[in-house]
Amino acid sequence: MNLSSRLSQTVQEHGKKPAIVFEGKETSYYELEGAINKFASSLTELGITKGDHVALVLGNTPYYVISLYGALRAGATVIPINPIYTPDEIAYILNNGDVKAVITLDLLVPLFEKLNHVLPTVGHIISCETPPSDQKQGVDVTQLSIYTKLKSFTRLLELGSVEFGGPHLQEDDVAVILYTSGTTGKPKGAMLTHKNLYSNAIDTANYLKINNEDIVVTTLPMFHVFCLTVALNAPLMNGATLLIVPRFSAEGIFNLVKQYEATVFAGVPTMYNFLLQYENASIEDLKTLRLCISGGASMPVALLKGFEQKFKVMISEGYGLSEASPVTCFNPLDRPRKPGSIGTNIVNVENKVVNELGEEVPTNQVGELVVKGPNVMKGYYNMPEETAHTIRNGWLHTGDLAKQDEDGYFYIVDRKKDLILVGGYNVYPREVEEVLYNHEDVVEVAVLGVPDPNFGEAVKCFVVSKNKDLTEADLLHYCKESLAKYKIPSSIEFLEELPKNTTGKILRRALKDQVLQK
Template identity: 40%
Template sequence: MLNLASMLEHTARHDPGREAVVQGSTRMTYAEVDATANRAANLLTDLGLARGDRVALSCPNRLEFPVLYYGILKAGGVVVPLNVMLRPREIAYHLADSGARFFFCHTAPDAPVAAAEVAEAVAAAPACERLFFITDDQAPSPVPDVASLSTALAAQGETFESVCPPETDTAVILYTSGTTGSPKGAELTHANMAFNALTCHRTIEARRDDVHLVVLPLFHSFGQTIQMNATFGLGGRMVLMPRFESGEVLRTLARESVTVFAGVPTMYWRLLEEPLDEPTRTAVAARLRMALSGGAALAVEIAHRFRTAFGVDIHEGYGLSETSPMVTFQSPGRAPKPGSVGGPVWGVEMRLIDASWADVPDGEPGELAVRGHNVMKGYHHRPEETAAVLRDGWFRTGDIARQDADGDYILIDRAKDLIIRGGYNIYPRELEEALLTHPGVSLAAVVGVPHPVHGEEVKAYVIPRHGARLAEADLRSWCKDTMAAYKYPRLFEFREELPMTASGKILKRELR
């Protein structure tokens, strides 16, 4: 019997006055977070929530996210975190697909979707019985007949005896990005999520006095497990930022004496592009002891530049929504190995396989397969798609990697991003790494585009560095001298920005 909410409850019981979470000028202790989560659990129980009922939550990095997340779990519900950037049609899809009975949704005048549109999306999802709006500064609900969260919680008590389900019960349904079709909900159990959070403590050598700056969206598995659940379980402090703004991130790192920062590679790139005064840089470097990267492959050049700027190595890991998410990590006890994501964390096994699930020969690239306490139960209500990726406990990830002589894994690329030009396999990440060494290139993304003769042609989207003068012919010539003839980009497009997800991953499907 296990409830993921114990990550909060244990610390609240043993150290209730300890500061748990900060958002702007507002600070809450573990006792206050736990008491407010109990109010949410009482609200859901009064509404008739049964064990296993799904409850959707759309909220940026605000105090309400952990309060509602743990409140839903305490009541025996399943949390369905939704991307805050979803449009009304997408909201309706996720509510209907998950079968969520209740929906907590943040709304504000500048929200991506108007409150009235959210209400219409809920009306289109037959299973969803009630909508509650999370409003700024406890403002009233903007839609008649829809309660605000603050009003709903005010009438509830601050004590609650949490439901203790079997550890194999689903705790969270995380939706994939839908890059290869409609988004699928990965069902993660209480054991999946709790073990992954506890494994994170061990793997990154977390400390009780750590201060985490949380700019990764909490609706995403990286921020949810490796920062929120892991930090609450150990008793650390989280500083929440609702959106990533590089200048404000740097100022907050200094002001709050942050010791741990986690981000995706494009966040580190933006931090390095931000003009920085020496007092702020010195203050950040004095306290920051660990930087974590995941979500996509980290370019070696970015890791080197960050080390030079702040004196801190970026330790890279690898994971997916379907694996709770942590699979591998570069041990803090070893110097980071550029390009490597390390080896499997405690309790996890890995293999490199081919299309028929057979192991590939030593030294050859293959698709990563994972087995362990972190692997999901399956995709919600999708038995055929679950069977395609799960076999005998092994989950095939869709990521191509190779293993080096030390047993560490080197990510090569996503299988779906592979470019086949004239019969040759080309891995975009290799070309992106090379492009970032050009003095005029700030960021690059490489994709394959249709070609009548070669099948696909290699195209590079490039953001130039500030003040750099890049000519397409010159960059093509440089690539021709730097890369093999069959693989260098023939096509270029210069841009001021690239399309990205809410968590900062480059959306290559849009570039294609």
């Protein structure tokens, strides 16, 4: 079984119900299956064969779902790419990933025209039509150097066969290559097999009890692995309905949840912060939600408690990474949830905390989190040394510092590379951030280590406040009540907003670069 065959099974069971709702238009499971078959058959007619690499440079639209499952059904390997990446970033992934076809929005066609001379392997650029109201001034495509490569997504659907069967897929075949953010260098392509993705989607759906009665808000970016598994694949495997949101806004989410009586919302902590801070919101706005899911970054306990208290809906925080398809842990729904914890092992996945020698450490001691299970990637594309360093003795080394309590719940302490050493003492940024998030005037906070001539490193803090009169002295005094002296920030800088990536994750690296440039 794989994502493609399971979807066909779901169609037989729930064919008439909506699979997708996008901007008021419903697409049934039958209609979705037909579009997927047509697109898959047209890809095959273009010469895309089993194992060829196809890139999706798309935002959250039905195009994405059809393209993803159509390419998988044709036997291709899908490479999702963030459409707001720079031209150089996109070109690097397309070349490093040996991409033969790109599926993108017509608005991005000029970008590929500029990149054409550096994309020797790309033979087809499939253009998805945006509504006339969203289009910029038209481009005469017949004058473009990529004209012979351009294909219309709509036309391919018209020409495709609804009876397409597709090649036989092995569970060890690579289904998706996800390029990591590359915070430590050039992005690496994590090869996820059909078994990796299918097992994680099914195990996540079952763990969170996602079923055919659920209506899931899909506002996380579809090119990101958190959305791919939790808010796209897992719901489709069990017959749920996706409410596809092209761009997140607090007001838009509240309106959508009320209009469609959504039952599940998945987001990163920044999204929950925006929802909590929205002035006109009340408990009535999210009353149909049975579950909120958080991942992508650690959620401050103060934010979690504040959101749950205001909206009376539980947040289940989990943990994952691209190399694990991504989910390894979630707070369980049938046992007590522990604020600040990423929960316990999901079924079929094992987590443990180890020291530098790979030996499991005692309860409540900090070490590196490592993972084993059917969800762990095959390796990095064309990077055998990186693969051997990351997967050792069958265990995926996450690079995250964690601890496990006596009940089997895991807690992320911080990224291994973000650990701050102040005069030989360990300072975990998250510990300082948690203290500051408890201050009533603090909206967002990020803590990092900066060079210090006396202690090696010092604690630097960036804060977004809703009180313009709040001072550095106020917060330093507040920190002294809860933190040891060496953990107290050496300086606090106030910003209008913190830099974030497309998923809403705060970018500590961008802040550190800003500090080093001064």
